[in-house]
Amino acid sequence: MTACPHCPTDNWPELERGYRAMLPEDVLAFIDAHRGEPHSESLLIATLHMVQDHLGHLGPGHLEAVAQLMQIPLAKVTGVATFYHYFRLQPRGRYLINVCLGTACYVKGAEKVAQKLMDELGIHFGETSKDGIFSLESTRCVGTCGLAPVVMIGEEVHGPLTPGQVPALLESYLARAAEEMAKV
Amino acid sequence: MPQPVHDFYQAMADRVGRTLAARDAEHQIVVQVGSATCEHAAGSQAVADELVRHIRASGRKDILLHRTGCTGRCSREPILGVRLPGRLPVKYERVNRDLVHRIFTEHIQGGIPVAQHVLDHEAGPLPERELLFCEGSRCHGSGPGLRERFAAMLAARGVSRGSVRIGAASCFGACGLASGGPATYVLARPEKVLYRVTGEEDLTAILDGHLIGGQVVERLRAQEEPIALAFMERYGDVAFFNRQSRVALRNAGVVDPESLDEYVDMDGFKALADVLERRDPDWVIGELAKARLRGRGGGGYSTAAKWTLARRQADATRFIICNGDEGDPGAFMDRSMLESDPFNIVEGMIIGGFAIGAQKGFFYIRAEYPLAIRRIQQALDTCRAHGLLGRNIMDSGWDFDLEIRLGAGAFVCGEETALIRSIEGERGQPRVRPPYPTDRGLWGHPTVINNVETFANISAILRYSGDWYARLGTEKSGGTKVFALAGKVRHTGLVEVPLGTPLARVVNDIGGGVTGGRQLKAIQTGGPAGGFIPASMQNMEVDFEPLQKAGSIMGSGGMIVLSEDDCMVDIAKFYIAFSQDESCGKCTPCREGTTRLLEILERITQGKGELSDLDKLERLARLCQRTSLCGLGRAAPNPVLSSLKHFRGEFLAHIVDRHCPAKKCVALIHYEINPEKCVGCTICARNCPVACIAGARKEAHVIDQAACVKCGNCFDVCKFAAVDRV
Incomplete structure (x- = not known):
C-alpha cells in the first residue's frame, strides 16, 4: 500500500526531494511543465543542455536526477549524454577553449595554434589547467571559416590567430578571471 | 466575398509601411553594422558601441544605427556601411574603434568618405553615381556591348569618369520577369532606379535625361521588381557581391534580422499570404516542381517530389x-541564413507545413550556433505574437506551430x-x-526534412514563380546555390551563384584566386x-x-580551395580522421572501415607506406561505400577515392620516394640551414x-x-630565408 498510486517507489517523496535538490530551479520547472505531455521524453536532450548550461558539466548525480525526475531509464540518459560530444561529464575550467579543427582552420594552420595552446597551458585536449581557469577542447568547425584559424573561448570567437598571439590572448582571459574573482 | 487572409496581410503591410515611413530612413544618415557570429568575432560589437557613443556625443538626431545580418564577406569584417541622403552607400572594411572615429568625423559629419578604407576599393576618389549593367550569363540581353557603348558615349560627352x-x-x-522581350537592366545608384534598356537610343535618353538632366527617365523605368534589387542597391559596387546572384541570401546584410517589419517590407510573408489565400497545396508543390528545386542539403532530391510523397500518406499526423x-x-551558409534572415526560413517552413498538411514543425539546430538559436527563437516568438504562427x-x-530542438555535437545527426x-x-x-521519413519518420509519422537553404528559397519561388527560378539554373536543377568559400x-x-556556373568563376572571379x-x-x-x-577540371559547371x-558531391556547399602548399594525402587523412571520429559506431563497415582507412593513411604520411597499401585503400573504401548503413x-x-583518382602521384611520392611534394608531412621532411x-x-x-641548433x-x-x-620554428623565425624545408 503506497501513499501515492502514481509514484514509482514507496519512498518516492523522500527520493524526489533528494533528486530535486541536485538540479537548478528552472530545469525542475522545465521538467514539471512538460511532464505527462505526449513525447515528453523527447525533451531529454534539451534538459541535459539546460543542466550543463547551469552547472558546466553533467555529473553522475545529475544524470540520475534527470533520469528519475523524467522517468527515463538511467541507462538511456547515460547513453545519450555519452553519445553527444557537446555534453561534458567532467567539470571544466572557468573558460572553455575550443580550438576549431575544421577544414578551413586546418589548412590555415590550426594545429600550430593548438600546439601553442597546449604548450602554454601545459594540458592536452580534454584537460583542465591546474588553476581551474581553462579547459581545452577541440571542435569541428564553428562556422566562421572566413576568420580561420579560430579559437572559441566561452561564446567568443577569436580569429584569425597566429601561435604568437596565443599568450596575449590567454593573458587577457586570466586578467578577466582575476577581475571577476576580485568582485566576488 | 470576404478575404480574411488578404485583409490580414494588407493590414500588416500597411502597419509596417506607416512604421517605416515614420522612421524616414531616406532622409536620415544610416549607419549599418553587421551582427552575426562572424561579425561579432571580428569585433563588430565594439564598433557598434563606439558608434553609439559618437552619435550620442554629437547630439545629432538624424543618424540611424541599423543592425543587419551578415553579407558573407567574412575576411573583410567588420564591415560598416554609411549612407548619406541622396549619396551612394559606402562600405568600410575591417573597421575598428579608431577607424570609427575617423569615419564619423570625416564622412558622417564632414561628408567626405575615408576612401582608403572603403571595401575592396583600390585607390582614388569614390564615384558620386553609378550605373550597373546586368550581365547575367543566362539572360539574353546585350549587356557587355551596351555597357561599352555607354562608356564611350560618356567619354564623348565629356562626363568625367571619376564622378560616374x-x-x-x-x-x-x-x-x-519581363514580358516585352529581351532587354538589359540598368540600376542607377544612388537614385535606386531600375531602367529597362533595349537599344542605343535608350542609352542616349538615360545619358541626357538622367545623368546630365538629373531627371528620372520614366519611360524606361522597369515595371519589375527583381529579387536582388535591394541587395544590389546596397552592395552592387563591390565585385565580390555583384558577380553573385542572390536569392536565398537576398536579405542577408540588408534587413535587421530581429525586425519583422523590415522583413515584411521586403515582401516578407507575401508568399505565405498567397498560399493561404489560394488554399491549394498542389499549386505550391506544382511551382516547386516547375522551379526544379532540389534539396540543398546535398542529396539533391527533388523538393516537390519529397513533399508529394508526404502529402499522399494516409496518416494525417x-x-x-x-x-x-x-x-x-x-x-557556414546555414548559420548565416538562420542568423541573418530568420523570418525567411520560418516563412519557408510554414509554407512547407501547409503544403504537406503538417500540424507541427521542428527546427533542428546545432548547439554550437547560439546566436542562430536565439534569432530563430526570437523570430518564432514574434511570429506567434503577430498571428503568423500558432492558431489561425x-x-x-x-x-501550425514550430519548435526548436537542439543538436549536441554529433555530425551523424545531419543524416x-x-x-x-x-x-x-x-x-x-x-x-x-x-521506410523513408516521408513514409515513417518522427514518432512513426510522415515527415519531411529539408535543409535550411531549401527553405530559404521557398518564398522566393512562390513570389517570382517556379519558371523564373528554373531559368536561373540548369536543365536539371533550377536556381542558385550558396557556397561557403574558404x-x-x-x-x-x-x-551564391546560379547552378551551372563554372567552378573557376567562383574561385577566381568572386573569390579573387588563390592566396599568396x-x-x-x-x-x-x-x-x-x-x-x-x-585544378585541371576547374572549368566544370557546378551542379549535382x-x-x-568527378568523384565529389555538391554536399551542403562547402568549398575549400587548396593550393600547391597542401598535401592531398594529408587532407584525405584529415577528412577520414573526421569521419572516423564522427562515425556513430552502429554499423561495422563504417566504424571499422574508417578506422582502418585512417591507419593506412597515417602509415603513408609517416613514410611507412607500401605499394600494396594503395590497393588496400581502394578495396576497403569501396567496401565501406557499398555496405555502410547510412x-x-x-x-x-569519397575523399580517399577522389584523391587516389586525381592525385595518385602524390601517394606514390610518399610511398616510393618517401617524399611529401607539398612538404607538409612532418615525418617526410627535415630542416637544413643554408650556410x-x-x-x-x-x-x-x-x-x-629542443636546443638542437648549434653555432656561434x-x-x-x-x-x-x-x-x-x-x-x-627556425623556418618561421629566420629573417634571411636561410632555413630550408626539404
Whole structure:
C-alpha cells in the first residue's frame, strides 16, 4: 500500500526531494511543465543542455536526477549524454577553449595554434589547467571559416590567430578571471 | 466575398509601411553594422558601441544605427556601411574603434568618405553615381556591348569618369520577369532606379535625361521588381557581391534580422499570404516542381517530389523539419541564413507545413550556433505574437506551430533518420531506409526534412514563380546555390551563384584566386562526404551531376580551395580522421572501415607506406561505400577515392620516394640551414624548443638532425630565408 498510486517507489517523496535538490530551479520547472505531455521524453536532450548550461558539466548525480525526475531509464540518459560530444561529464575550467579543427582552420594552420595552446597551458585536449581557469577542447568547425584559424573561448570567437598571439590572448582571459574573482 | 487572409496581410503591410515611413530612413544618415557570429568575432560589437557613443556625443538626431545580418564577406569584417541622403552607400572594411572615429568625423559629419578604407576599393576618389549593367550569363540581353557603348558615349560627352562609374553585375534576378522581350537592366545608384534598356537610343535618353538632366527617365523605368534589387542597391559596387546572384541570401546584410517589419517590407510573408489565400497545396508543390528545386542539403532530391510523397500518406499526423545541423567542417551558409534572415526560413517552413498538411514543425539546430538559436527563437516568438504562427495563421483558420530542438555535437545527426532519433531524445544513430521519413519518420509519422537553404528559397519561388527560378539554373536543377568559400582563397565568404556556373568563376572571379600568388591545386567540395576537383577540371559547371561524375558531391556547399602548399594525402587523412571520429559506431563497415582507412593513411604520411597499401585503400573504401548503413559511412571514403583518382602521384611520392611534394608531412621532411645564407643571428637557436641548433654568433648554424623535432620554428623565425624545408 503506497501513499501515492502514481509514484514509482514507496519512498518516492523522500527520493524526489533528494533528486530535486541536485538540479537548478528552472530545469525542475522545465521538467514539471512538460511532464505527462505526449513525447515528453523527447525533451531529454534539451534538459541535459539546460543542466550543463547551469552547472558546466553533467555529473553522475545529475544524470540520475534527470533520469528519475523524467522517468527515463538511467541507462538511456547515460547513453545519450555519452553519445553527444557537446555534453561534458567532467567539470571544466572557468573558460572553455575550443580550438576549431575544421577544414578551413586546418589548412590555415590550426594545429600550430593548438600546439601553442597546449604548450602554454601545459594540458592536452580534454584537460583542465591546474588553476581551474581553462579547459581545452577541440571542435569541428564553428562556422566562421572566413576568420580561420579560430579559437572559441566561452561564446567568443577569436580569429584569425597566429601561435604568437596565443599568450596575449590567454593573458587577457586570466586578467578577466582575476577581475571577476576580485568582485566576488 | 470576404478575404480574411488578404485583409490580414494588407493590414500588416500597411502597419509596417506607416512604421517605416515614420522612421524616414531616406532622409536620415544610416549607419549599418553587421551582427552575426562572424561579425561579432571580428569585433563588430565594439564598433557598434563606439558608434553609439559618437552619435550620442554629437547630439545629432538624424543618424540611424541599423543592425543587419551578415553579407558573407567574412575576411573583410567588420564591415560598416554609411549612407548619406541622396549619396551612394559606402562600405568600410575591417573597421575598428579608431577607424570609427575617423569615419564619423570625416564622412558622417564632414561628408567626405575615408576612401582608403572603403571595401575592396583600390585607390582614388569614390564615384558620386553609378550605373550597373546586368550581365547575367543566362539572360539574353546585350549587356557587355551596351555597357561599352555607354562608356564611350560618356567619354564623348565629356562626363568625367571619376564622378560616374559604369559597372557590371551578374544578375538582378529580373530575367524572365519581363514580358516585352529581351532587354538589359540598368540600376542607377544612388537614385535606386531600375531602367529597362533595349537599344542605343535608350542609352542616349538615360545619358541626357538622367545623368546630365538629373531627371528620372520614366519611360524606361522597369515595371519589375527583381529579387536582388535591394541587395544590389546596397552592395552592387563591390565585385565580390555583384558577380553573385542572390536569392536565398537576398536579405542577408540588408534587413535587421530581429525586425519583422523590415522583413515584411521586403515582401516578407507575401508568399505565405498567397498560399493561404489560394488554399491549394498542389499549386505550391506544382511551382516547386516547375522551379526544379532540389534539396540543398546535398542529396539533391527533388523538393516537390519529397513533399508529394508526404502529402499522399494516409496518416494525417505529419511533421516538417528544418535540418540546421550544419556539421560539415568548412560550411557556414546555414548559420548565416538562420542568423541573418530568420523570418525567411520560418516563412519557408510554414509554407512547407501547409503544403504537406503538417500540424507541427521542428527546427533542428546545432548547439554550437547560439546566436542562430536565439534569432530563430526570437523570430518564432514574434511570429506567434503577430498571428503568423500558432492558431489561425493570418486569419486563415489553419493552425501550425514550430519548435526548436537542439543538436549536441554529433555530425551523424545531419543524416535524416539520425536527426529524427535525436529529436525523439535518443542517441542519434541512423536506421535502415526504407521506410523513408516521408513514409515513417518522427514518432512513426510522415515527415519531411529539408535543409535550411531549401527553405530559404521557398518564398522566393512562390513570389517570382517556379519558371523564373528554373531559368536561373540548369536543365536539371533550377536556381542558385550558396557556397561557403574558404581555405587558400583571397576572399573567403558566402557566395551564391546560379547552378551551372563554372567552378573557376567562383574561385577566381568572386573569390579573387588563390592566396599568396600560389597555384591552385584542387577544390574540395561537399566536406568530409565530398571529394577533390583537380585544378585541371576547374572549368566544370557546378551542379549535382557533374560534381558526382568527378568523384565529389555538391554536399551542403562547402568549398575549400587548396593550393600547391597542401598535401592531398594529408587532407584525405584529415577528412577520414573526421569521419572516423564522427562515425556513430552502429554499423561495422563504417566504424571499422574508417578506422582502418585512417591507419593506412597515417602509415603513408609517416613514410611507412607500401605499394600494396594503395590497393588496400581502394578495396576497403569501396567496401565501406557499398555496405555502410547510412550516408556518413557511404560517403566517408569519397575523399580517399577522389584523391587516389586525381592525385595518385602524390601517394606514390610518399610511398616510393618517401617524399611529401607539398612538404607538409612532418615525418617526410627535415630542416637544413643554408650556410651561404645564414648570417649567424642566433634567432633560430634561441627559438628552438629542443636546443638542437648549434653555432656561434656571426657564424653559420647547424641543425642536429637526430635531436630535431621538426617543429618548424627556425623556418618561421629566420629573417634571411636561410632555413630550408626539404
